[in-house]
């Protein structure tokens with residue numbers, strides 16, 4: 527097992543922050559992970575698991591072991607006329623996995639095209655976009671308990687998926703290393719184009735007959751127009767979650783802000799657009815010394831040249847405070863802060 531000491535994490539987080547860690551270890555097999563967690567080094571140091579580093583903000587150096595997940599492999603485990611079961615190793619790149627499924631005509635995750643990161647981090651916050659959440663197609667999450675070294679399996683229910691959350695982001699955070707995920711995908715696609723922007727893009731593209739590839743291409747085109755590419759401007763996508771409020775709170779807000787975008791939820795709550803709330807507080811496009819709020823999407827905080835993420839964290843505090851003062855709503859961060 528190769529151990530790099532005093533390593534820079536700059537290449538391992540999409541904010542491009544130059545945090546350092548005491549030890550950096552890349553894991554290519556579950557055996558080497560087992561070896562690591564039984565080692566003295568592991569027992570004496572805190573650890574942090576990283577996939578693509580596209581949902582983390584480093585505000586300081588990490589004084590311990592950063593484990594980079596590079597487990598690979600995609601396998602069809604079973605199929606019938608309607609569905610196919612796939613096991614994908616956690617270190618596989620998410621978007622490449624989506625493309626692989628599309629090529630094989632396996633439907634269900636095409637709307638989740640171009641989300642950065644790894645397969646293993648997808649269940650962590652139940653990634654979602656354009657009307658689809660990954661929980662809709664996950665049957666099982668396989669993970670090593672980092673205290674016992676035992677492999678455990680979590681059914682979809684046991685993962686306690688919610689909006690941008692799961693057991694792995696809450697009570698089990700940093701206690702399990704997700705090694706692979708089992709998906710059930712459909713051989714007979716039910717296209718989800720309920721998001722207006724997808725339909726519009728498909729029309730613009732002149733698509734007459736829907737296909738998985740066409741939906742994926744439309745999603746890729748929309749995302750490329752809307753979101754900054756981390757290779758050009760450091761960012762971690764949406765920095766905050768969209769808040770959900772009660773009908774009562776919504777009625778109060780609607781009275782004062784008649785244009786407030788709102789999305790009624792099945793549980794009778796109302797989801798609000800965090801980006802709109804932030805924009806109303808005047809943050810959109812604000813630039814400071816090396817960092818700021820993206821000019822097209824107020825939900826995305828960006829890093830132009832910082833080496834340390836603390837100012838971005840401080841900016842997020844100010845945004846939370848101003849949204850609280852104007853709307854009486856507390857925004858929650860989606861990004862994992864270290």
Ligand SMILES: Cc1cc2nc3c(=O)[nH]c(=O)nc-3n(C[C@H](O)[C@H](O)[C@H](O)COP(=O)(O)OP(=O)(O)OC[C@H]3O[C@@H](n4cnc5c(N)ncnc54)[C@H](O)[C@@H]3O)c2cc1C
Nearest residue numbers: 576577578579580581642643644646647653654704762763
């Ligand atoms: C431009 C951009 C657009 C984005 N768009 C979306 C979007 O549309 N929808 C969405 O949901 N997200 C989006 N994201 C956020 C991000 O891509 C996802 O959260 C993604 O799943 C993170 O994967 P990762 O491998 O980079 O995770 P990392 O950032 O490496 O890790 C995230 C968290 O998961 C933990 N973790 C990672 N791997 C494992 C593992 N194997 N076992 C246990 N814990 C683990 C880490 O410790 C950390 O706490 C976007 C990000 C960017 C930069």
